[in-house]
Amino acid sequence: MAGVSVADERTEILSAQRNDDSFETLWDELEWRGLIHVSTDAGALSELLEGDPFTYYCGFDPTAPSLHLGNLVQLLVLRRLQLKGHKPLGLVGGSTGLIGDPRPTAERTLNSRDTVAEWVTRLQGQVTRFLSTEGENAVRLVNNLDWTAPLSAIDFLREVGKHFRVGTMLKKDAVAARLNSDEGISYTEFSYQILQGYDFLELYRQYDCRLQSGGSDQWGNLTSGTDLIRKVEGQAAHAIGTPLITNSDGSKFGKSEGNAIWLDPEMCSPYTFYQFWLNQADADVIARLKVFTFLSRAEIEEYERQVAEEPFKRAAQKRLALEVTALVHGAAAAQGAIDASEALFGRGDLAALDEATLRGAISELPQAAGSVGAPLAELLAESGLVASRGEARRAIKQGGVYVNNAPVDDEDRVISGDDLLHGRYAVLRRGKKALAGFTA
Template sequence: MLSKVNEQHIAFQLLLILCPSKSCQLYKTPLFLLTTSIFDNINTILKREVLATNFIPELQKRGLLQDIIPGTEEQLAKEMTSGYVGFDPTSDSLHIGSMLPIILLMHLQKAGHKPYALIGGATGMIGDPSGKSAERNLLDMDTLSKNVEGIKKQLSRFLNFNDNIPNKAELVNNYDWFKDFNFLDFIRDVGKHITVNYMMSKDSVKNRLEGTSGMSFTEFTYQLIQGYDFYYLNKENNIKLQFGGADQWGNIVTGTEMIRKKGGSDAFAFTCPLLKKADGGKFGKSESGNVWLDREKTSPYAFYQYWLNVADEDAKKLIKIFTFLPLSKIDELIKEHEGAEQLRILQKKLAEEITIMVHSKADFDAAIKTTNFLFGKNTNEDLNALSKEEFIELMTGVPFVSYKKDLLNESLDIIQFLSDTGIFPSKGEARKMIQGGGVSINRTKINKDITSLDKSYLLKDKFMLINKGRKEVHLVTFE
C-alpha cells in the first residue's frame, strides 16, 4: 500500500504532466495535502482549473458580461478569488431583478471561487442614486433590520454556506464597519482620496444634476461609501473582485480607485447588462408590480406564470441567464422552439428551472397542476364537480381579490364589478373586452346580453373565477 507521502509524490508527478502551470502552487495547498485519494486530488484540481479559466467566457456566452477591468479574467484563472456583490435592503424580500446578482454569485461559487453577499445595512440608510430620478425615502433602523434578516434567509437558498468547503459563501453587512465610523474620520480617511471632479463625472450624478430634482449631499456621498466597502473588504477579507449591474460601474470603479490610492492589493471588477424586455419594458415587473422571491408576496403559481408568459425573444435570452442548463442543451431547445412557438417550449423550460430553483419541485408541480386546470378545456360543469377542498387546493397562489357578498343580494352590474375588483383598470376596458368575447366567469363566456350578476354565479357559495383574455385568471372571494 502506498504511504501518504508517496501518494502525494505520485499525484504531483501526474500534475506536472496534466497541469504544469498550477502543479507547484497546488502541491502545497491545504486542499492537496489533506485529501486522501490521489485521484480525488487530481480530479478536484483539474476540474477547478477548467472551471476557473472558463468563468468569464461562460458569462460572455450567457449574456452576463458587459464591462470588465483588464486583468480580471487572468486573476480568476490564477487562484481561488473572493468576490462580492451588494444587495439593497429596501424590502424584506428580494425580487427577480435581484436574481441576476444571485446568479452571478452562484456561477462564481460553481467555478471554485469564494462568493460574498454584502447586504447594505449602512448604504440602505442613504439610498443608491444610480438609475433613480428622485431621492428615495430613508428607512428607519427597525425596518432596515427586518429587511436585512429577510434577505439573509433568502440568500441561503442559493449559495453553499457549508463550513466543510474551502469556498463557502459568506454574508457581510456594511453597517458593521460603518456604525462606529464618525464623520470626521470618514472625510479624512475616505473623502480626501476621491476628488469632487471624479465624483461629478459619474453618470449617476450627472443625470440627477441635469434633472429637476437635483441630488442631496447624502446621495452624493453614496459612491464614497460603496467605494469604501470594497477597500474595507479588500483589506480585511482579501476580496479582490466586485461585480454588479451596469448601472453600478461608476460606484464599483470608485472602489478600485480608492484601493489603488490607499495602497491596497489588486482589485478587479466586472458588470452585467441591465435587462430590458423585447418590447422595451422594464424586466421584473408584472401588471401588479414586482415579482418577489417571497412566496407570501408572489405565490409560486404567479411566479411560474410570469416566466411562462415572457415573449419568445426574451425567453431565448433569459433561459441562458437564469438557468444553469448547458448551452448546448439551450441551443437544442431554441431549435425545437423555433417554428413551434405556440408550444412555448423555451418558456416552459425556463419557468420550470427557475421556479424549482427559487421555490421547490413540489411548488412547481402544484403550479403546473393549477395552470393545466385554469387554461385547459374544462367547463363550468367541471368546476362545479370539484369539492370545495379540491377547488381551494387548485386555486392556491392564483391572484385574488375580496368582494362583499351582500352586493349580490340584488343584481350587480357586471361592468361595475369588473372595474371595482381591479381586474380591469376602467369600465371602458371591461366593456371592450366583453364585446370582443374575452371575458368568462366560471368558464361561461360573458356577452353583451349578460349585464348583471347574482348569487347563482357563485362557486361553492363563495368564489367566482374570472378569465381575462387568454393569459389572465383572477379569483374573487365573496365574504
Template sequence: MTAPTDDRQAPSARGGAVLEELQWRGLLSHTTDLEELHQLMDEGPVTFYLGCDPTAASLHVGHLVQLCLMRRLQEAGHHPVVLVGGATGLIGDPRPTSERTLNDPEVVAGWVQSIADQVRPFVSFEGENAARLVNNLDWFSGLGALDFLRDVGKHFRVNQMLKKDSVSARLESEQGISYTEFSYQILQGYDYWHLHIQEGVQLQIGGQDQWGNLMAGVDFVHRKEGRSVHAITSPLVTDSTGKKFGKSEGNAIWLDPEMTSAWTFFQFWLNAEDVKVVEYLKLFTFLTREQIDELAAQVEAEPFKRAAQRALAREMTAMVHGEQATADVEVAAAALFGKGSLREVPVNAILDATRELEGAEVRLGDTWVDVVVATGLADSRKSAKRFLAEGAISVNGETVSADGALEEGDLLGERVAVVKRGRKNMAAARVTSDPA
C-alpha cells in the first residue's frame, strides 16, 4: 500500500487547529473535552494511539477512516502509536448478537504481522514525530491473573461495564455473554493506561462503536493515576441505506490485494452513490477543501459524468494499492470499453478486471458459436450464428466469424478472452483445461 503523494494532500493544520479540520470533514463523532484537547494540542505535540485487533487476515475499508485520521493527526505534528492487538485479538470485542469464534494463537500471530504491514504506509516511521508500532501481547503475556484482578479489575465498575451497548444487547439475548467477551473492555482500558505510562499517550482514537471501550481506558487512567486523558471517535461509514462497511455486514472490501483486487477496490469507490460521494471525499481523501467543493459542484451540475466518483476511486486506490496499480486499472477499464487495446493491458490487471465479468468456462477448440452461447451473449446457436454473421461479435476487440474457433492465441494471460456483442454486452470466456 502507498500513502497519498504530497501533491494531492491538503495543507495540514497544526496543533489544535487540526480539530477544526476534522470537524469540517465530519470525522468527529464523540469527544471527551474538545476545548481542553484543543488547548493541549496547542501547547505541544500530543501522543495518541490507534488500536487494531487482528480478527481477520486483513483490515477492510471500514478501518480506513481511522487510518486516515491517524495520518492527519501526524501531519499536524502529533505522535502516533499504532497498537496491533496480539492479545486482545485472541478474544475480540463482543459482537451484539453472538459469541466470537476464538482463533488459534498461531493464526492470530500471523494476522498481527499482516495488519502491521498494512498499517505502515499510512504513517511515517521517520522524523521528529515518527510513529511507533506496539503489540499488546508484549505486556499482557507476563501479567498474572491474580495481579490483573488485584491491580486492574478493582478499578472497573461492573454497573458501568453493563451499560456498553454490545454488552447490554447480549445480556438481553437468549445466549447471554461469556466472561471472556465481557472482560474485553478491561483489557482495552489497560492498554490505554500502559501506553499512557510507557509512551506518554494522552489521546486514543477509534470508531464510534468503540466509545465505551475508549471511555473504559479514560476512566481507568483517571482512577489509577488521577490524570485526565482524552478520546475521540469517528462516525461509522455507511451507504445511503445505513448499512456500514465491514466484514460483519458481509460486504467487506479488504485492503489486502490478495483478498480484494485493485480492480474491485477501484470499482467499489467508482460506484459510490451521488448522495454519499462528497461525504466519502471528505472522510477518506487528502484533497483540499477547494478541490472537494469543486467536485461537489460537479455532482450537482453534471452527476452523469461521475467526476467525483472517479476522483474518489483514483485517490483511494492509489492510497491502498499504489499509483501503478491504479494506472493499470484505469487502462484496463478503458480497454474493456473500447478505448485502447486489451493486449496492451498488464496481465494481472486484465485478469482482475475479467474476474468480475459474467461468463463461462470453455475449451480451446470450441467454435465461436459455442462460446457465444456458453457465455450467455446469445440464447441459442441460431441467434449466435446470426450475431456472428452480422459482425456483432468481437473477441478482445477483434471481430470474429461463425467458422472460427477459440485458439490459444485468443487468450489474455493464457486464461481468458473478452467476448462482446455490440458495444455494451460483454462476457469472459475462461479456459480451465485443454480439450480431451
C-alpha cells in the first residue's frame, strides 16, 4: 500500500469491517464466534443489542506499556458493538493501574505514577486504532483517575465502600485464589474490585453506560459494578465475560516462549506476530478465525472444510496470519512479514527487505555471535546449525551452506562487510530449512 498514510490505511481497514448479516441477531453472532462465556440476562442483552444505540465500555489497565492479545479480544468485541451503532467508551485506568488487578499467584509490583501516566497515553493510542473515532458513535476515551483522584479516603469509604460486603468480596475467584496462596493478598489489591465497580457506577451516571465487557476471569469485578448500580441507582446494568482463550492442548494462548504477544511492534515485531498466527494448530485455527477476524460465517466454514480435507496447504493459517497482522500492524507490515518468510528460505530477495522487517525476522532465529572476519564454519557451529566446525566444513564442501541465500563453497569463508544487509545483518542457512541469524 505504497503512498497510503498510516491514518488512511487504518480508516480503510475499519471501513471494510462488517458484522455478518447471515445471523438473525448480533448476540447470535457473538455466541457463534465463541465470544460469550458468561453474562447477565442473555435475553435482555440480546434485546439491548438490537435496540436503540446505548453506551458500553471495557477497561484496560496500564500495567505494561502495551496491550496484548487478550486485550485484542475485548477491542474486537467493542468494535462489533460499535458496528451495530452502539457507543463505546475505552477506559484506560489511570487509577486502577496504580493498584493492579489481583493476579492468582502473587502481588503485583506497583509502578510509579509517572510510569503509569506514560502507559495510559500509550494504551489510549492503541485503543483508538481499533475503534472508529468518527461519527455519532465515535469511541470516547475516559480515565478513571479523573473521578477517583478527587475523592478522599473518607468519602470513598462512606459513599462507595459501604455498599460492598466483605463476605461477597472474599468469594471472588481472584481473591479466593490469593487467600489460599502463600502470598496472601494485600488490602490494596483486595480493594481493586471496589474501584472497578465504582468505575461502572460513574460511567452509568456520566454517560448512561449500560454494559461492561471483559474477560471471564474478571467476572467478579464486572458484577461488582452491576451490583453497585443496582444498589445505588436502583437500575439494571449488564456485563459480558468473554472466554479465556486457550490452545486445544489446554496451554495458555498468546504466549511465545513465556512472553506475551504484544500489540506494540517494538515489543513484538510484525514478523514475529505473523509467525505466531501462521503456526496455529489445525485444531485451533478455525476458532481463531472466528474470534480475531471479520471473515463471514460462510468464509470461515469454507476454511474449516479445507483444514479437514487439505490441512497440508495451511490455507486457514495463512489467511488468519494475514488478517490479524494487517488488523494490528497494517497491510504493508503484513506483506513485509510474508516477504520476509519467503526470502529467509530462498524464495525472495533478502536485500529487498526493509531494516525493521529484516531485524524482526532475524530476531526469531538461532543466533551466531561474532564480528566481521569471523570464520563461517565457527558461526555455523555456534548457532547450532551443525554440531562442530568439522561438520560445518564438510557441509560447505558438499554445497549445503548459504549466506544470504547465496551458496558457499569455500571452507575457509569468513563473514565480510559485503555480507551485511543494512550494514549489520546476515542470514546463514544449512540445507533448505535450517536458519540462523548473524548481527554485527
